[in-house]
Structures are given as structure tokens and as C-alpha cells.
Amino acid sequence: MGEHTVTSFDDELEIIDTLIREMGDLSGSMLGDATRALLQSDNALAQRVISDDAIMDAKQRDLDEKAITLIARRQPMAQDLRSVVGAIRMAADLERVGDLAKNIAKRVGAVGQRVTPRSLSHSIETMADLVNAQVSAVVENYVSRNADALPPLRAADEKIDIQYTAIFRELLTYMMEDPRNITACTHLLFCAKNLERIGDHATNIAENAYYVMTGDQLPLQRPKMDETAITGTGTSG
Amino acid sequence: MNMLTDAAVEQKLHSTSNEAAIKMRGKDVTVHYNGKQALFGVNLDVPEQQVTALIGPSGCGKSTFLRSLNRMNDTIEGCRVGGEITLDGDDVYDPRIDVVELRARVGMVFQKPNPFPKSIYENVAYGPRIHGIARNKSELDQIVESSLEKAALWSEVKDRLNEPGTGLSGGQQQRLCIARAIAVSPEVILMDEPCSALDPIATAKVEELIDELRENYTIVIVTHSMQQAARVSQRTAMFHLGYLVEEGATDKMFTNPDDKRTQDYITGRFG
Numbered sequence: 001m002g003e004h005t006v007t008s009f010d011d012e013l014e015i016i017d018t019l020i021r022e023m024g025d026l027s028g029s030m031l032g033d034a035t036r037a038l039l040q041s042d043n044a045l046a047q048r049v050i051s052d053d054a055i056m057d058a059k060q061r062d063l064d065e066k067a068i069t070l071i072a073r074r075q076p077m078a079q080d081l082r083s084v085v086g087a088i089r090m091a092a093d094l095e096r097v098g099d100l101a102k103n104i105a106k107r108v109g110a111v112g113q114r115v116t117p118r119s120l121s122h123s124i125e126t127m128a129d130l131v132n133a134q135v136s137a138v139v140e141n142y143v144s145r146n147a148d149a150l151p152p153l154r155a156a157d158e159k160i161d162i163q164y165t166a167i168f169r170e171l172l173t174y175m176m177e178d179p180r181n182i183t184a185c186t187h188l189l190f191c192a193k194n195l196e197r198i199g200d201h202a203t204n205i206a207e208n209a210y211y212v213m214t215g216d217q218l219p220l221q222r223p224k225m226d227e228t229a230i231t232g233t234g235t236s237g
Numbered sequence: 238m239n240m241l242t243d244a245a246v247e248q249k250l251h252s253t254s255n256e257a258a259i260k261m262r263g264k265d266v267t268v269h270y271n272g273k274q275a276l277f278g279v280n281l282d283v284p285e286q287q288v289t290a291l292i293g294p295s296g297c298g299k300s301t302f303l304r305s306l307n308r309m310n311d312t313i314e315g316c317r318v319g320g321e322i323t324l325d326g327d328d329v330y331d332p333r334i335d336v337v338e339l340r341a342r343v344g345m346v347f348q349k350p351n352p353f354p355k356s357i358y359e360n361v362a363y364g365p366r367i368h369g370i371a372r373n374k375s376e377l378d379q380i381v382e383s384s385l386e387k388a389a390l391w392s393e394v395k396d397r398l399n400e401p402g403t404g405l406s407g408g409q410q411q412r413l414c415i416a417r418a419i420a421v422s423p424e425v426i427l428m429d430e431p432c433s434a435l436d437p438i439a440t441a442k443v444e445e446l447i448d449e450l451r452e453n454y455t456i457v458i459v460t461h462s463m464q465q466a467a468r469v470s471q472r473t474a475m476f477h478l479g480y481l482v483e484e485g486a487t488d489k490m491f492t493n494p495d496d497k498r499t500q501d502y503i504t505g506r507f508g
Contacts, residue, residue, distance in 0.1 A: 001500075001506070002501060002506045003506065004504070004505050004506050005505050005506065005507065006505060009505065074505075075463075075464055076504065077463055077467075077491050077492075077503040077504050077505075078491060078492060078493065078494055078499075078500050078503050078504050079500060079504060080504045081491075081492060082492065082493070215492065215493030216493070
């Protein structure tokens with residue numbers, strides 16, 4: 001895509017793109033830190049994630065303001081219009097990723113030093129890695145305008161859902177084994193749910209980015225396999 | 238003279254309700270000015286009771302195409318139009334066609350408001366009078382009133398119909414020209430940048446009017462304002478260097494055009 005006749009228009013679009021990239025990077029580091037803080041019971045690291053969320057919120061407001069000013073000033077069309085509207089929506093998703101990472105960080109103290117079984121921390125770690133890879137890949141492919149990579153990434157969210165279902169089952173087992181695990185396991189369950197939701201936001205970003213780049217919407221149906229509801233009723237009986 | 242041929246009747250009968258009938262059709266239209274080619278094989282359908290916007294950079298041929306629809310190009314020396322342009326299936330360049338009647342059916346509104354140096358009343362009454370549309374004074378009064386009403390100007394001028402049309406504001410003058418075009422009951426109204434000399438409020442009034450006129454008339458508008466094309470039209474055709482680059486639903490053209498030249502032009506990346 002060539003440059004605009006009015007070059008400051010390009011600069012304004014570039015600034016918005018940079019903000020999306022920064023928010024993507026920040027969400028990645030917040031997510032990584034929150035998971036590490038949880039698995040290593042590192043309260044100081046958890047506090048950093050909580051304070052990082054304020055930076056994330058400020059960046060989102062900054063982006064919103066710049067995007068709205070650009071619309072008012074330039075009245076963008078076609079690709080440019082999709083780009084600006086898409087950025088506003090992606091920023092909202094990234095801001096939510098930050099909130100969910102903060103929520104994980106807030107639970108670090110509550111889970112405490114209680115012995116989390118090795119296999120469990122391994123499952124959470126695997127899930128966090130999957131989610132983190134998903135968020136970074138989506139943002140990366142948006143920034144490099146690689147539309148072809150997005151549909152497979154969106155489909156890959158299914159792996160996260162499957163992992164979530166596995167953790168859900170595992171946590172239920174620990175709670176049934178020893179009721180003293182219930183508090184910690186419930187918090188961990190929320191953490192896993194947060195990770196799963198972050199995956200959903202990454203999916204939204206992928207869909208948005210695809211629309212921005214191609215002008216086409218990805219089909220509504222996406223492979224999905226959330227078995228918790230089924231398993232939940234099964235185990236309660 | 239009855240210009241409706243069997244083919245046109247056929248076409249009308251077979252057009253389905255969800256697909257607008259084709260009012261005018263350009264087929265392989267070429268235009269030369271003194272041997273220099275300005276339009277290259279343009280194929281464009283103008284659907285009935287819709288607004289079709291023609292966009293493109295200066296010199297792209299959009300006004301040339303517009304002017305060839307009611308043979309305004311005939312007035313330009315050295316201009317030669319090739320291909321076929323039909324109105325309800327009839328060739329408008331057929332030698333048997335009465336050009337005056339054609340221009341009554343396919344009216345035109347120009348870039349700069351050009352009221353006659355006569356009263357507001359006479360500006361509107363002129364067309365119906367020379368075409369013999371009104372049988373008596375009261376019928377003519379009726380036409381003048383309804384035309385001014387349709388052009389959303391009646392309430393502003395009804396008490397000063399005898400004042401000169403040139404004394405109105407720019408926006409009012411343009412609506413007076415639209416009323417003048419409507420007065421002879423055209424089927425198609427061609428507009429060549431009708432708002433380029435108007436302020437934003439007058440522009441909004443003319444755009445509102447275009448939207449209302451669409452109920453009864455087929456409109457083709459040439460505009461340099463992307464936003465205006467996006468606001469008022471249902472179909473948009475993009476011209477570049479004498480070629481029709483792309484044509485389609487306006488909603489799609491301004492969010493996701495197919496052709497890179499359209500994309501570049503509407504996003505301000507041309508040149």
C-alpha cells in the first residue's frame with residue numbers, strides 16, 4: 001500500500017499501529033509475569049503486573065483518543081477506515097487481556113504457599129504458554145500484515161479450550177481428594193478460566209485483524225470444544 | 238413520440254422486484270474530443286430510482302460520461318461519441334431522437350447554480366411552458382408550486398416568487414435549478430458536482446433533497462467528495478484515465494473496494 005498524498009495521515013496511522021504493538025507486547029509480558037508469579041508464589045512480581053495494568057489502561061485511552069481524532073480529521077475510507085476501527089476494537093481486547101492477567105496476579109496471595117501439586121502447576125504452565133504464544137502470534141501477524149497466518153491461529157484456540165477442560169477435571173479431583181485444597185483450587189480454577197478468556201480475546205483480535213487486512217469477515221463457525229459444562233453435570237451426579 | 242420499444246417493455250416486465258430495473262445503459266461508450274480519446278469502452282448500467290455516483294480524479298472522464306447520457310456533448314465542437322447509450326432500451330443517439338425531448342426526460346443540474354436572470358416563478362415555469370406541459374395559468378402555477386416543494390424550496394420563496402432568482406443564496410439557487418429540472422417531469426436527473434459551490438449547510442439540504450428525489454427519479458451524480466458519494470448514492474462507479482475502473486454497491490466501494498486504483502483514490506493515496 002502506497003503512501004498518502006498527505007503524509008501526516010500516514011504518521012497518524014503509524015502511531016496507532018505502534019500503540020497496538022506496544023499494548024500487545026505489554027499484554028504478553030503481563031501474562032507471562034502473572035503466570036510466573038502464580039507458579040512461584042512471587043508476590044512482588046504479582047504487584048508489578050497489577051501496576052502494569054494502569055499503563056495498559058492509559059495506552060488504550062491514548063489509542064482511543066488518537067483514533068477518534070484521526071476519524072474526525074481525515075475521514076478515512078476503505079482500508080484506512082477498517083484499520084482505525086479495527087485498532088479501537090483490538091485495543092479493547094488487549095485491555096481486557098491486561099485486566100485478566102491482573103486478576104490472575106491478584107490471586108497469587110490467595111493461593112499462597114499451599115503445595116500445588118507438581119502436575120497441576122505443569123498443566124497451568126502449559127496452558128499459559130499456549131495462551132501467551134497465541135496472543136503474541138496474533139499481534140505479530142497483525143503488525144506484519146500477514147493475513148494468511150490468522151485463520152489457523154484462530155482455530156488453534158481450540159487447544160486452549162481443551163487444556164482448560166483438562167485442568168478443570170484435574171482441579172475437581174484434588175478438591176474431592178482433600179477439602180483443604182478447595183480454596184486454592186478454586187482460585188486456580190479462576191486463573192485457568194482467565195487464561196481461557198484471554199485465548200478468546202486473542203481469537204477476537206485475530207478475527208478483527210483479518211477483517212482489517214482483507215475486508216472479509218472470517219466465517220462465524222470456528223472449531224470449539226468446551227467440555228466443562230458436560231463434564232460438570234457428569235461429575236456432580 | 239413514444240420512445241418505449243418492445244425491448245424496453247420486455248425488460249421492464251422481466252426485471253424482478255428485488256433487482257432494480259436498468260434505466261440507462263452505457264455499452265462500450267467511447268468519447269473523442271477532436272480526435273483525442275477521453276473515454277475508453279465504458280460499460281455502465283444506471284439502475285432506476287437509485288443514485289449512482291461517478292467518482293475519480295480530475296480528467297478521468299466522469300463528467301464526459303455524464304454529459305454523454307443526455308447528449309450535452311453534442312454542444313461541444315469536435316466531440317464524437319461511440320458505442321451505445323440507451324434510455325429504457327432506446328438508443329439516445331438514434332438520429333430520430335428529439336434531443337430537446339431527451340433533455341426533458343434526462344435533466345441536468347450543473348456545478349455552479351445558473352438560474353435564468355428572471356423571477357423565481359419564471360425560472361421554474363420556463364420549461365413547462367416551452368414544452369407545452371401546462372394547459373393554462375392555474376396548471377402552470379400548480380407545477381411551479383409542486384416543483385419548488387419537491388426541491389424543498391417552496392416555504393422559503395413562496396412569498397417572493399416575483400423576485401429575481403439570482404437574488405437567492407447559493408444553496409437556494411441550486412435548489413431552484415433542481416426545481417427547474419424537476420418542472421418538466423424528467424425521469425433521470427444528472428448532477429455535475431451540484432454542491433461544490435455550496436457551504437456545508439446548503440450541501441446538507443441538497444443531499445437531503447437528493448435522497449428524497451430518489452423515490453421518483455433516477456439520479457446520476459458526479460462528485461469530488463468521497464464522503465458525499467458515500468452518503469447519497471447506492472451505486473458508485475470509479476473512473477480513471479478514461480476507463481471505468483470499478484462499479485458496485487456504494488457500501489462495498491467505500492469499505493472494501495476490489496481495485497487497487499479505487500482503494501488508492503478513496504483513501505487519498507493517488508498521484
